[in-house]
Amino acid sequence: MTLKKIISTSLILLFFGVLPAQNVLQKANTFINSLSEEIKSKTLFNLEDSERFNMNYVPIPRAGATFHDFNETQKTAALDLLRASLSEEGFRKSQEIMELEKVLRIIENNDADKMPDGRPRRDPLNYHFCIFGNPSKDKPWGWRFEGHHLSLNFTSTDGIISSSTPTFFGTNPGIVRSTEYKGKEVLKKEAELGFSLLHSMTPEQLKTVVFTDVAPHDIVTTTDRKVKQVEQLGISYKALSKAQKKTFMELLDLYMNNYEHEFATGFRDKINKAGIENLTFAWAGSLKPGKGHYFRIQGPTLLIEYDNTQNDANHVHTVVRDLTNDYGEDLLKAHYAKDHKH
Template sequence: MKVKINAHTIKQAAFTMVCLFLLGKAEAQDISKKANAFLQTLSQELKEKTLFTLEDEERYNMNYVPMPREGVTFHDFDETQKRAALDLLKACLSKQGYEKTLEIRSLENVLRTIENDDNDKMPDGRPRRDPLNYHFCIFGTPSPTEVWGWRFEGHHISLNFTSDDGKIVSATPTFLGSNPGIVKEGDSRGKQVLKKESMLGFALVNSLTADQLKIAKFSEEAPPEIITANHREAGDIEKEGIAYGKLDQAQKKTFMKLLQVYVGNYIFDFSETLMAKIEKAGIENLHFAWAGSLKEGKAHYYRIHGPMLLIEFDNTQNDANHMHTAVRDLTNDFAEDILKRHYEMEHR
């Protein structure tokens, strides 16, 4: 029996692997070792602030604004503890993903200078704009065989990981934001942390024909925020926009580059697994939808939406110079699907 292999499918798979490699391949590793190494550096008091049960509702308390949070922060760490904490973060992200977290944190200093408000304080008296005010929480007991999770969160960052059998099995919801979107003054002038997310989105929408744009653009006004916000569940979002299959070959290539920017933020083995899951659900079932202006500097929004995936990008605040992005696995945010099976097995 002869099996026909579609040439486009081969090219697409090859393109996927090349993109993931270029984004920073790293060997798969048991992240529980990194988590336990981090915990071993902490005093009992700091451990108590860091550790929660896997079932604790705090695990679902995702947010990305300056606010009081649970967990230890960089303020609590000496250099050894800081290094161990960052080693855990590096073990879960690609090089590009990790660098984005550093740059987003550094924007807190930019905001503090721009806003120049010495009275803008958190309840603990620290500045509201603070690159050290990012929190580490661990849910459950880090183990190479059991399910556990951890979170890294602060202003414009929310990274939620779940591990089982030593591997990351869920890394969503993921939120990364940037304010300013483009730094316009000071020593960091010109910095644009989410540049690829913005430029490739514009490149794709502005490559559409008039007829394609009628399908892709669902509103003249951009929503004021990503639609999923910080909700535990993404909810039912209407599938709008133009289907992948309705794009020409050049547009498909841009679409895939844009998709890879988001998928490529995670460590290679999870990025590869997530992409395989997206492909199994069908690249042809993904839609690209746009709202708002087609030009930089004015409010705009886009999303990539499919059977199991939702990616959102929004740039509406601060005269469209304040970007929010989110990635949601509609079947497994917070590892809901895996935990459900895990608890069912335990009850048996």
């Protein structure tokens, strides 16, 4: 059975309610129990291991087992864990980003470009699974799914997903111009809503929204474990018109809707408590598609970045950072403090 068939079959099962979408703990243990001791040695790490913070989104050697290591049962279990950790929309995007590796292999036509292990650099199976700690209701643990243009980081405390950030999605090509995938644009809605909000601004508002006419070459937070001080720029939510506020919230919800439902609900509550009126929207670069552009939504607890500058502005990087709880660090501190008292 191919990876594509496994994905399709699992989606059918999910639709009919056979695969509970939120039971991450069960899915994690099913996945671990399916692995041989050899594969476990590649996959399992201590929760405190520094590897947990080794985020990256370019095609480099990584820790963790990949689909190349798995038999069909293990592939299915791995994908079930990923699906349970995301919304259906987030899962779809992750699979389509992996498929873009096939496009790059065709359009780059460079068979000599290999990873150190001899496999092609562009490889839809070269995505890595790492489990940190022992999946349990009582003790914190985490896991990561990562490869080219994907870095999905999850932490569980008290039996639920307590952190799903940093969350990185990327696409190259942003819009596929050739091959059988021509016209595919995985992050299309992000681009459309960003430009829609920008183009709704009055000339006076644009003076506040656009902070430079040259977009940064990449997201400014890159792979930092902790987000360094990023100046909050742009127009505040409270300065928007009613129609602009609606578009702003559609864009924010688009990002929140990538997450598993219960986590997304908690993340939204956290943003609301910090004050929607304290969020800002800022833009850099071209005001039209086709040239380098960048936007961000920022507030006391949240930073969303979207950058499309590379490959003639047809190469997207976008990330969500929880400024207080990336990698679950804030909730882990609270958990350990509670345990210490007991």
